[in-house]
Amino acid sequence: MGVSRTKQRERRFRINVDKQSAFYSLLQGIWEQRISRVGLYLLLGIIVFCTIGVFYTPYNPNQTSFPRDLPPSFQHLLGTTDYGQDVFSQLLVGGFPVIAVGILTGLIGTFIAILVGITAGLYADTIVDRILSGITQIFLIIPGILIIELIGAYLGAISIKLGYFVILGALSATGWAWGARVLRSLVLSTRRKEYILSSELIGESKMNVIFQQIIPNNLPFIASNFFFTAIYGIAGLTFIYYFGLGSLTQVNWGTMLYWSLGGEAYLRGLWWWYVPPGLMIGLVALSFALINRGIDRVANPKLREWNIKKYYKQIKENNGDNGDGTGNIS
Amino acid sequence: MSKLIELIHVYKDFIVRTGLLRKEHRPGIWDVNMEIRENEIVGMVGGSGGGKTVIAWMIVGLLKPTKGSIMYYPMGLDVTKMSKKELRRYRADVNLVFQDPYSSLDPTHTVKWHIERPLKLYKYNGDIEERVVELLKEVSLSPPEEFLYKYPFQLSGGQRQRVYLARVLALNPKVLVADEPVSNVDASIRASLLELFKRLRDEKGISIMYITHDIATIGYVADRVYVVKQGRIVEEGDVERVITNPQNEYTKLLTKVVPNPYTRID
Numbered sequence: 001m002g003v004s005r006t007k008q009r010e011r012r013f014r015i016n017v018d019k020q021s022a023f024y025s026l027l028q029g030i031w032e033q034r035i036s037r038v039g040l041y042l043l044l045g046i047i048v049f050c051t052i053g054v055f056y057t058p059y060n061p062n063q064t065s066f067p068r069d070l071p072p073s074f075q076h077l078l079g080t081t082d083y084g085q086d087v088f089s090q091l092l093v094g095g096f097p098v099i100a101v102g103i104l105t106g107l108i109g110t111f112i113a114i115l116v117g118i119t120a121g122l123y124a125d126t127i128v129d130r131i132l133s134g135i136t137q138i139f140l141i142i143p144g145i146l147i148i149e150l151i152g153a154y155l156g157a158i159s160i161k162l163g164y165f166v167i168l169g170a171l172s173a174t175g176w177a178w179g180a181r182v183l184r185s186l187v188l189s190t191r192r193k194e195y196i197l198s199s200e201l202i203g204e205s206k207m208n209v210i211f212q213q214i215i216p217n218n219l220p221f222i223a224s225n226f227f228f229t230a231i232y233g234i235a236g237l238t239f240i241y242y243f244g245l246g247s248l249t250q251v252n253w254g255t256m257l258y259w260s261l262g263g264e265a266y267l268r269g270l271w272w273w274y275v276p277p278g279l280m281i282g283l284v285a286l287s288f289a290l291i292n293r294g295i296d297r298v299a300n301p302k303l304r305e306w307n308i309k310k311y312y313k314q315i316k317e318n319n320g321d322n323g324d325g326t327g328n329i330s
Numbered sequence: 331m332s333k334l335i336e337l338i339h340v341y342k343d344f345i346v347r348t349g350l351l352r353k354e355h356r357p358g359i360w361d362v363n364m365e366i367r368e369n370e371i372v373g374m375v376g377g378s379g380g381g382k383t384v385i386a387w388m389i390v391g392l393l394k395p396t397k398g399s400i401m402y403y404p405m406g407l408d409v410t411k412m413s414k415k416e417l418r419r420y421r422a423d424v425n426l427v428f429q430d431p432y433s434s435l436d437p438t439h440t441v442k443w444h445i446e447r448p449l450k451l452y453k454y455n456g457d458i459e460e461r462v463v464e465l466l467k468e469v470s471l472s473p474p475e476e477f478l479y480k481y482p483f484q485l486s487g488g489q490r491q492r493v494y495l496a497r498v499l500a501l502n503p504k505v506l507v508a509d510e511p512v513s514n515v516d517a518s519i520r521a522s523l524l525e526l527f528k529r530l531r532d533e534k535g536i537s538i539m540y541i542t543h544d545i546a547t548i549g550y551v552a553d554r555v556y557v558v559k560q561g562r563i564v565e566e567g568d569v570e571r572v573i574t575n576p577q578n579e580y581t582k583l584l585t586k587v588v589p590n591p592y593t594r595i596d
Contacts, residue, residue: 025438194428195436198494201390201426202448202501203418216438318479 026219029298036294042287046280050099053092061089061251072272079272082263087256091276094252098234099284101168105233108172110226113179118210120180121187129184136180144174145236152245161247162240171236172229179225186218220299227288227295238281253277333403334505334537335389335424337364340398342384342561358384359395359561366505366537371527373552373569374541375584381561382541383429386509389539390426391417404504422452422501427508431490431515435482441466441493442478448500465496469526488519495526506530507539512547524551546588549573557581 030036058077059066063085070080078087120132148170152162190196191214199209215222240246241254248255260266260274342359359381366372376382387393389400391409400409402420412420428434435444445462454461466474469492482490491511498506508527512520528551530536540552548555548569555572557565557580565578576582 194430194434197392198426198428198434198497199436199447201392201421202497203421203451204447213436213438217436219438314479315476319475 023216023219026223026295026298030291030294033294033297036291036297039287039290039294042283043291046095046284046287047099049092050095053094054096057089057092059086059089061085061093062249069268069270078276079270081259081273082265082270083259087272087276090251090256091253091280094254094256094277095280097164097250097252098237098254098281101164101171101237102230102234102284104168105171105175105236106226106228106230108168109175109229109233110179110222112172112176113183113225113229114215114222116176117180117183118187118214121184122191122206122210122214124184124188132180133184136177136184139174139177140181142174142177144171144232145239147174148236148240149243149245152240152243156245162245163247164250167237167240167246168233171233175229175232175236179222179229182225183218183221186221187214190214190217220295224292224295224299227292231285231288234281234284253281332368333365334368335366336401336403337362337385337389338399338401339363340385340388340395340400342381342388342393343396357561359388362398362558362561362563364556364563364566366539367554368537369531369535370553371531371538371540371551373548373555374539374558375543375545375548375555376558378543379560380558382543382558383509384561385558386426386507386539386541389507390421390424392426423503424505424507425498425501425503427491427494427498427506427511429510429513431487431494432482434494435490437482440479440481441485444493444497445500448497452501454500461500462496465500466493468499469493469496470522471496487515488523491515491523492526499530503536505537505539507541509541510543511540513542513544520547521550527551544588545573545584557584 030040064083066076066080066084066086068080068082068084070076072079076086076088078091080086081090116132116136120129120136123129148162148167151170155162196209196213199213204212237252238254238257241248241250241252242257242261244258246254248258254277256277257274260270260277263270263273265271265273340359340362341357343355344358346354346356348354362385364374364385374382374385384393388395389409391412394410399411401407402409402424404423405416405420407416407420409417409420442459442462445465446458449458449461462478463474466472466477471477471489471492477485477489477493482493485493491514511527512523515523524547527538527540531538540548542548552569554567555569556563557572557578559580565572565576565581572581573585576585
């Protein structure tokens with residue numbers, strides 16, 4: 001008996017790698033959709049590309065000693081700028097802040113949205129909900145990027161430039177409201193579901209209900225909200241730098257676009273200067289959109305396609321392991 | 331047969347907004363006296379909108395009556411005045427089976443999770459997995475191992491209702507309030523579920539309040555019956571007496587409209 005007990009415990013430990021959790025099944029569902037798998041590969045590629053840029057670049061991206069306006073060649077993979085900088089090195093270096101700010105905006109914004117949305121939804125029709133909903137409404141109306149531009153222009157007048165952290169804070173402060181609003185209404189319908197009432201009757205604590213039932217049941221929305229907010233973060237950051245409100249000595253895809261605008265690259269046909277950063281931003285947004293599409297398909301478990309072979313294999317594995325455990329009882 | 335739960339002069343009003351500022355109190359439940367005794371199946375029958383579900387929710391403490399008290403004798407307490415802790419202990423004894431098996435199980439969790447949660451919450455000492463399998467067998471889902479890792483959307487309505495029953499039975503309840511447990515289940519499974527209720531009463535001594543709109547199944551399974559109409563109890567008594575010799579007009583109507591497979595509407 002003792003042996004079987006330990007075996008069972010081992011097995012339980014192994015299965016607890018979240019195979020049954022909503023998070024795992026969401027990831028699995030995304031992985032099974034071909035569209036979102038393409039998106040994941042794309043995102044992974046971009047992240048690897050940007051991480052390489054942090055550690056290694058062919059040339060110093062701030063160096064201005066190269067000949068100007070060179071078209072792409074083997075020496076300069078994407079040519080040089082009007083100021084004599086290597087575009088490829090700039091592209092490598094400039095990706096990391098954009099991606100990092102985007103993903104962090106997504107994380108922080110979604111976190112605030114979950115916090116506010118679930119609290120407001122659970123305590124609907126009370127003063128808590130009214131205050132939180134009011135705040136959400138106000139933040140919903142604020143046009144985030146324009147406000148940041150306003151602040152940036154004001155600070156620019158007294159020669160202070162916006163840093164990454166200020167922009168990150170501003171973007172996530174303005175990006176959470178939409179998610180919170182939708183999540184509140186989702187929670188409002190979820191908390192009246194009978195399975196939540198049933199958990200309440202059985203004696204689950206409120207925290208358990210939130211983390212085990214409300215969040216998993218709304219996980220597809222939360223995940224897609226993360227990607228939407230991340231797209232907003234990336235677009236916002238590049239927008240701000242494109243208008244020259246940030247520090248222009250920092251190299252990222254936004255400042256590259258800004259300098260190409262200043263160097264009139266469009267008029268002079270220096271396509272290797274402005275196409276690569278624009279294309280990269282577009283690719284990141286595309287990968288997020290593709291993943292979002294996969295999440296949409298997973299969102300409804302009834303629509304999910306089940307791999308029958310895998311399912312039977314799982315049952316067989318369970319039964320095989322049960323050989324001396326639960327199988328013995330029957 | 332001693333009493334377990336007694337409803338004493340219970341009233342419930344609902345507040346309806348009739349205008350921007352005007353509110354109106356509408357009586358939902360009016361002076362209901364009711365009792366659930368040990369080791370019996372009590373039926374409650376009535377039309378839709380008659381307040382059956384409201385009474386059920388008041389018994390398990392999801393709704394509070396406006397007036398009156400609901401006594402639970404094994405704990406010697408009034409349900410309406412219980413603290414949170416006492417209510418939690420009370421709900422281990424008295425629990426609810428929902429009407430719709432399609433929404434009473436969480437779609438993101440497996441059958442095993444549903445049954446093992448109450449066991450974990452009430453600190454079951456012993457092997458939880460064995461107990462889950464045992465419970466699944468008790469509600470005649472066989473073979474139980476096949477159901478452990480299934481999700482609710484892979485089960486049929488009757489199977490879901492059984493899984494839910496197993497979840498509630500994991501608490502070792504004394505009283506089950508079953509709110510139309512078979513109305514969403516197809517007719518062939520209905521009888522077997524009712525059989526299961528009878529078996530629970532006989533083998534485990536669980537009292538069951540069986541709520542339905544269908545007086546035919548009441549006759550099949552219940553010992554005593556309450557007839558509810560628009561929030562009032564219009565008739566109560568022994569099942570055979572009520573069905574064979576109904577006194578109230580409403581009860582007569584209910585017994586008359588039971589569909590008979592041998593008659594045709596012309």
